[in-house]
């Protein structure tokens with residue numbers, strides 16, 4: 527099932543764990559909004575395909591991979607993405623400039639991780655935070671987080 531022109535439900539629910547990962551109707555609705563309001567605009571901005579490392583996570587999947595409690599992934603509001611053929615640094619810089627231009631009005635957070643992926647989320651029920659962060663985690667995820675500034 528397609529959620530938007532370039533993103534399928536299979537991509538947004540993929541998990542390396544052998545654990546059920548089925549969104550309920552509410553999470554499915556939020557996944558569609560994540561695709562249409564955040565991922566499709568980013569695909570257009572970056573001009574390259576986007577690989578989804580992790581989108582929706584059931585509580586069991588989130589626990590198994592050590593995801594944050596209360597993570598937006600649990601609600602279908604976040605995805606960890608890698609733009610194919612573009613560095614995460616370049617992608618984050620373009621994302622930050624697009625946010626500054628007001629082009630991603632629903633963006634909750636954009637976070638760049640040292641291991642080379644971006645976490646992006648949508649804020650639906652609240653005023654979108656438009657928050658840009660850099661994680662200096664030694665591992666693949668988690669903090670500490672710092673306000674994002676373009677690397678010079």
Ligand SMILES: [Zn+2]
Nearest residue numbers: 604605606645
């Ligand atoms: Zn994430």
